[in-house]
Amino acid sequence: MRRRTTALDGVAALLILLxxxxxWLLSATLDAYLAGHTDAALPGAICSGLIFVAVAGLYRFVQRLDRAR
Amino acid sequence: MANSGDKPAARNRESLWKDEFSIFQERERFVSRRQLIKFLTLTSLGMFVGNVWILFRSWMRRDSTFPRQEIARIGEIPVGGVKLFRYPNPKEQCLLVRTSEDNYVAYSQKCTHLSCAVYYSREDNQLICPCHNGRFSIRDGAVIQGPPTRALPHVILERKGQELIAIGMSGKLES
Structure with a gap:
């Protein structure tokens, strides 16, 4: 139980960091868009998508941890 | 028959409820962390959707064209005078300033900080936002002081005979 709690703490800390x-990515892309620059939109969306995939992966890890309980 | 079919589902709901709101402190802490992680994942999804929305808007507006619109006649306003007009659509207020005998400049009137209407100060030769004292250069719309971080969108003008025509905007995507 204690190890699982520690793992959850680690996942939560990593998620907050991501x-x-x-x-930051969203605010920077929005700022560039409002200033009339459209070039930052595509890399911003790709990076944001990759971060979301990482976050979803961590969420699945937590679900698997729950199932193993 | 229907009742017997509903029973397992009701039991599952109850067990989920007991699981989510456990009376054991250790389990309760475990559940709240799990809920936090669920919330963080949804927040991440929301931000990704936001980025995709910006990308979509960027693609939609990239090929947008601005209308040609006559906004004033040469000599219609005196040197240092201002004329308000709407461009590129009826919702967007802009202002035309005659800075010298032969020089006209036009900008969006919406401050890039919190969208208050800017006005032209002849004494300072600047565009001033009265809400937070943001100041913009009359030469290129760049920020001189105050909270705004972006320059005012600039209306591109064309002189055709005795007419001043707005043909586009720089630093602005909406048409």
Whole structure:
């Protein structure tokens, strides 16, 4: 139980870190878009998508951890 | 028959409820963390959707064309004078300033900070936002001071005989 809790803490910390990067990415892309620059939109969306895939992977890891309980 | 079919589902709901709101402290902590992770995953999805929305808007507006619109006649306003007009659509207010005998400039009137209407100050020769004292250069719309971080969208003008015609905007995507 304790090891599982530690794993969850680690996952939550990693998720928060990834989300901070994603928030920065979204605000930077939006700022560029509002300034009339469209070039940042595609790399921004790709990076955000990759971060979401990583986050979803961590969520699946937690689900598997639950099933193993 | 229908009742007997509903029973397992009801039992599952109850067990899920017990699982989510366990009376054991250790389990309760475990559940709340799991819910936090679920919430963080949904937030991440929301931000990804936001990025895709920006990409979609960028693609939609990339090929947009601005209309040609006559906004004033030469000599219609005096030097240092201002004329308000709407461009590129009836919702967007812009202002035309005659800075010298032969020079006209036009910008969106919407401040890039919080969308207050900017006005032209002849004394300072600047565009000023009265809400937070943001100031923009009359020469190119660049920020001089205050909270705005982006320049004012610039209306591109063309002189055709005695007419001033707006043909596009720079630093702005909406048409």
């Amino acid at each position: 989300l901070m990067v994603q928030i």
